[in-house]
Amino acid sequence: MSIDIDDLSRQELMELNDRVIERLKYLDALHAQRAMMALNIGSHVSFDSARHGRVFGTLIKFNRKTVVVLTKDRVQWRVPPDILTPIKDATPKQCFVYTNEITQE
Numbered sequence: 001m002s003i004d005i006d007d008l009s010r011q012e013l014m015e016l017n018d019r020v021i022e023r024l025k026y027l028d029a030l031h032a033q034r035a036m037m038a039l040n041i042g043s044h045v046s047f048d049s050a051r052h053g054r055v056f057g058t059l060i061k062f063n064r065k066t067v068v069v070l071t072k073d074r075v076q077w078r079v080p081p082d083i084l085t086p087i088k089d090a091t092p093k094q095c096f097v098y099t100n101e102i103t104q105e
Contacts, residue, residue, distance in 0.1 A: 032065050035081035044087040047079055
């Protein structure tokens with residue numbers, strides 16, 4: 001797609017710029033909304049932080065463009081939802097110990 005902007009006046013360029021920015025903001029909001037729809041309050045998530053490495057926590061709040069994640073040490077992070085990775089619950093529902101697996105020392 002090619003748009004010839006060479007013949008546009010300053011006013012027309014400014015109006016075009018406003019429309020482009022508006023469209024980009026709309027697309028960003030749409031992307032954030034789609035990412036949020038894949039998550040639920042209480043979901044266990046993780047994300048990468050430049051200073052703290054991999055951060056694990058629980059999703060506690062949805063904002064318009066971000067979500068709030070609470071870590072085990074009670075720190076709240078406000079992050080964009082598209083950087084989150086859902087974590088499957090690794091704790092087993094039941095734990096069985098078989099007598100032949102117990103070793104005597």
